Amino acid sequence: MLLSDAPQSGSMLKRFLVVALAFSAPASAQTSALPFTLKQVGPGVYAAIDGPEHKAGSNAGFVVGDDGVLVVDALFTPEAAQALVSEIHRITPKPIRYVVNTHYHADHTGGDGVLRDAGAIIVAHRNVRGWVRVNNINLFGDRITPEIRARIEALPLPDVTTDQDLVVWLGSRKVVVRTVLGHTGGDLVVSVPDAKVLFAGDMLWRKVAPNLIDGSVKEWAATDAYFLVMADAAYGKPITFVPGHGDVANARDVDDFRTYLIDLRRLVAAGRKAKLKDEALVGYVAPKLRALHSDWTISDRAIAAEVKYMDQELAGTKKRPVPQPE
Numbered sequence: 062m063l064l065s066d067a068p069q070s071g072s073m074l075k076r077f078l079v080v081a082l083a084f085s086a087p088a089s090a091q092t093s094a095l096p097f098t099l100k101q102v103g104p105g106v107y108a109a110i111d112g113p114e115h116k117a118g119s120n121a122g123f124v125v126g127d128d129g130v131l132v133v134d135a136l137f138t139p140e141a142a143q144a145l146v147s148e149i150h151r152i153t154p155k156p157i158r159y160v161v162n163t164h165y166h167a168d169h170t171g172g173d174g175v176l177r178d179a180g181a182i183i184v185a186h187r188n189v190r191g192w193v194r195v196n197n198i199n200l201f202g203d204r205i206t207p208e209i210r211a212r213i214e215a216l217p218l219p220d221v222t223t224d225q226d227l228v229v230w231l232g233s234r235k236v237v238v239r240t241v242l243g244h245t246g247g248d249l250v251v252s253v254p255d256a257k258v259l260f261a262g263d264m265l266w267r268k269v270a271p272n273l274i275d276g277s278v279k280e281w282a283a284t285d286a287y288f289l290v291m292a293d294a295a296y297g298k299p300i301t302f303v304p305g306h307g308d309v310a311n312a313r314d315v316d317d318f319r320t321y322l323i324d325l326r327r328l329v330a331a332g333r334k335a336k337l338k339d340e341a342l343v344g345y346v347a348p349k350l351r352a353l354h355s356d357w358t359i360s361d362r363a364i365a366a367e368v369k370y371m372d373q374e375l376a377g378t379k380k381r382p383v384p385q386p387e
């Protein structure tokens with residue numbers, strides 16, 4: 062989730078307002094601009110890439126099979142999800158059969174209700190059922206508004222849950238849903254082997270500072286290393302990666318992201334060794350990390366949060382979401 066940027070200017074709220082205004086305007090005043098850019102990344106495989114104003118909240122995508130469509134992630138607002146459904150219907154008359162949530166964060170699950178109304182069965186990691194309503198409220202903390210709270214409390218729970226890899230067949234088209242570790246403790250990625258496409262959810266951010274609030278950098282970096290091995294060995298051809306945030310990516314971007322995580326860990330560890338804390342630690346890490354990744358978007362808010370969470374992980378005090386009994 063892009064919450065690390067949200068409190069800076071109340072931009073999460075601003076996004077809601079922008080979208081709400083856009084959709085309450087008279088029909089004649091509506092623009093045709095989508096909250097995302099749709100990009101074809103393989104035969105019948107599309108990525109919906111969030112725009113610079115972050116109206117979609119995150120990326121999503123979909124796979125058109127013989128007899129239906131599988132959607133990956135539901136975007137943040139119902140309006141953005143509705144735009145995604147409209148684009149799918151524009152591209153294919155086949156029914157929307159599934160939406161796979163890569164994790165519980167609201168910027169990826171906020172549109173689940175719209176996808177379900179459009180016919181989708183919601184597939185998620187088993188931990189998402191226990192987290193999607195409760196932990197998203199915690200995630201907003203004191204920045205939550207009554208509207209956001211009501212929307213989160215009304216989010217549909219997943220219909221199909223798993224803590225194992227799954228294969229979904231869209232007729233003869235194989236889609237593989239894999240469990241991975243690192244971002245929340247309830248993460249899935251979706252691969253389309255025949256198209257060499259991997260929807261990585263928030264296991265991959267392209268040139269944007271990631272939100273570590275629920276993460277383990279140790280597990281996360283290992284998962285991204287596995288993506289690289291997979292890209293080399295299992296497929297034999299270049300894989301196109303669709304990240305959770307940022308533009309369509311390749312293996313070099315995966316390596317760049319993994320290097321970012323490892324640089325962050327190394328710099329925070331060095332600062333801790335020099336007995337730096339809090340703001341002094343951020344002041345030590347931020348310029349060095351920015352210099353190493355000068356083409357990245359790293360807000361002050363994001364870097365402060367990353368350093369705090371990395372510090373906690375290294376200290377062994379990091380709190381992560383706890384799986385709930387079913």
Ligand SMILES: [Zn+2]
Binds near residue numbers: 244263
């Ligand atoms: Zn997330």
